Structure formats: C-alpha cells, structure tokens
Amino acid sequence: MTEVRYDVRGGVALITLDAPDRRNALSVEMAGELVDAARTAESDDAVGAVVVTGGRHFCAGAVRSVLADTGRDPVEDEAYRNLETVYSAFTTIGSIGLPTVAAVRGAAVGAGLNLALATDLRVVSRTARLLPGFAQIGIHPGGGHFTLLNRVGGREAAAALGLFGEEVDGDRAVALGLAWAAYDDDDVEAQAMAIASRVAKDPALARRLVTSFRRETAPGGVSWDVAVELERSPQMWSLRRKHDA
Template identity: 80%
Template sequence: MSEAPVPEVRYDVVDGVAVLTLDAPSRRNALSVAMAGELAAAVARADGDPAVGAVVVTGGPHFCAGAERSVLADAGEDPVEDGRYRALGAVYEAFTRVGTATVPTVAAVRGAAVGAGLNLALATDLRVVSRTARLLPGFAQIGIHPGGGHFTLLHRAAGREAAAAMGVFGEEVDGERAAALGMAWAAVDDADVEGTAMALASRVARDPALARHLVASFRRETAPGGVPWDVAVELERSPQMWSLRRRRTP
C-alpha cells in the first residue's frame, strides 16, 4: 500500500485565526498543482468555520518562490492541452481563492515572494513583511509574460509607477521599500513578522461574524475603479444595521 502524500500546507487555528503555512522548504514553497489545491482547500475550510474570523498566510522563512518550474515547463510545451491548462489554472486558484476568502486575510512574508508567490501575497487584504524580504515579479527574468492578473494586483497595491517598475522593468523591492510604496502595512524585523501579523488578525477575529461583513464591504468599496460615495453609503447601510441590531440582542 502506497503512503499518503505528506501535506504541504499546514492548517492551524489560534485565537480565531486560521494560520495557513506553506511547508515545502526544499523548493522554497514553490507552488505545485497539489500544493495549490491544498491551499485552496484550506481557505475553503476557514470559510466554512464560523469560529474563524481571519486568515494568516505564511511560508516560514521562505514565503513562496512562485509556481513550480515543471508546471510552467509543461504549460509551455502545449498551453491549451486540457491537463496542462488546468494545472496552470490550479496555481492561479491558489491565490485567487485567498483573494475571495470570506474573512480578512493577512500575508506574513519572510524571505522571497516571487512571481505567483508575489501574487499570493498581494491577493491578501493586508501584508506584514520582513525588512529584508524580497518582492519581485521574476516573470520577464525567465522569459515569460506575467500571469494571474499580476499587473492588476501590483497596481491595486502600489499604483501605476510601481506596477511599471516591477512588472515591466523587473525591479525588485525589499520589505522596507514595499512598506514605503504601500504594498505592505508594516516592515518589521524577521523574527517579528508572524507575531505582528497574528496580532492584527486576532484583533478582527475576535468577532468572526462582524469580520466577514467588514471585509465584504471593504472589498466592494475599494475594488478597482471604486464606487461613488452615495453608493458606498447604501452598501454599508445593511451590514451596519445588522451590527446595531445584533448589539441589542441578548
């Protein structure tokens, strides 16, 4: 009997926060198809648990080195062959699923976030990075076009100039520069990254139901293009009325 594969995404819940830890250090957490599926399933698990009010995504000392090279190589041989097309799509789903989690999400980034790994970090609602973290697209450097909505994610986080510098011209930024650009909320010492991320996540996770309403409104109102103020007032009215009524309910 063959042994079951060793999980490459650890799932733990601490103080209402689901901690999703990428755990494939031998390849610096590069996303394989199987690992991407595990990550998407872990987000779904957090979504389905009403006691979870936030998610922290981390990779320990190596956040994520992008998509596993074999996935890219296979896609390059025949990009529209069904199996290979689906394989690359599974990698995309790893970070698009994080971006559509029903709870607030925080990335705790140490080491490098490259290509799809940078997409994963940028898919979260908030990022805490090590001062020495390396954030870089890495696509053009290996001769391929960015994927996974990379330009949109960069532009949303840091604006057009940074999206051009990184996505087109291949610039790399460290954690301190990322925070200065608005790509991260805080750049801290390496040893403090996960602790800072957990402190932020656990604060909102104290009230999981409210956390889900908060992040839904936040994403609607800050989506690319935004919404007019009067529309935002109406968007917020329903969840605010729910929260006020809930406070009066024994």
C-alpha cells in the same frame, strides 16, 4: 495535507506553506491544498481571519515543471488545468469571505508575489524580497499580475516591478504602499497574527466588514452616496445585534 499546514489560533486560521526544500514554490498539489485550507477556514464560523505564511521563505513562484508542461502544449487539457490550479491558489485566498493577511519573510516571487498581493493586508520582513521574476525567466506575467500590483501599489509601482523587473525589500514595500508594516524576521508572523486577531475576535462582524471593504475599494471604487447605501444594511445588522446582546 502534506505541503500546507493548517492551524486555528484564537479565531485566526494560520495557513503555512511547508515545502522549504524548494522555498515553497507552488506545485499543483500545494496549490490544491492551499485552496482546501482556505475553504476550510471560510466554512468554519468560528474563524474570523486568515494569515498566510511560508515560514522563512514565503513563496518562490510556481514550480518550473508546471510552466514547462504548459509551454509544451498550452491548450492540452491537463497542462491547462494544472496552471489553472496554481492560479486558484491566490484567486481563492483573494476571494474567500474572511479578512486575510500575508506574513512575508524571504522571497515572494512571481506567483508567490501574486499570493501575497491577493491578501487584504501584508506584513513583511525588512529583508523580504518582493519581485515579479516573470520577464527575468523569459515569460509574460500571469494570474492578473499587473492588476494586483496596480491595485495595491498604484501604476508607478506596477510599472517598476511588473514592467521593468525592479525588486523591493520590506522597508521599500511599506514606503510604496505594497505592505502595511515591516519587522525583523522573527517578529513577522507574530505581528501578522496580532493584527488578524483583532478583527477575528468577532468572526460574524469580520465577514461583514471584509465584504463591504472589498466592494468599496474594488478597482474603480464606488461613489460616496453608493458607499453609504452599501454600508447601511450591515451597519443596521450590527446595531441590532449589539442591542440584543
């Protein structure tokens, strides 16, 4: 990998976007490497959680050339597939069978904001900048942007950011429910790793937990009686495993 760094620490896979010269804007190559890193973590039974970060600059969206190429001929095969690859960067992070945390410093813009919102939890810098940026450059949001905003922050936040182009910092993101906690810049990644490390201590349980969590908190949710039944099987598995330990 040349634009994504992958490291495992204490059962946590740390995936770092590493193209600081363009503030980690997602190229087709970087998106592909991010997908590969996520799948590598998922295939490793010793990994119990994933932290996605970008160092000082989380992700400035998709590189403009991908959008420009798609604009010239949206249904041309290569252009269509390239944009699809960029989408897959955050749809994969959002669907792998591991708990995921975004450690956000600097800006999360457009597709970069999608990437942060796709994770199960966000830890942000107080000075982080979360903004859609789509309409500001004259294009419609993509990648399920409104759904991601609404799922995490609710309709009001989705309207403010996605429709009206509001920008929020880390403290405001926490107040809106778009992030769990805000810290000083230098503490963000360590705090994200600490949170991820707790669940990662038991990788097998972590994978069961995140499956139930996503099923029960998916848009529309499930009724309480259905949730009881959904949780019964993995809880019985965990009780038996604990008894046999």
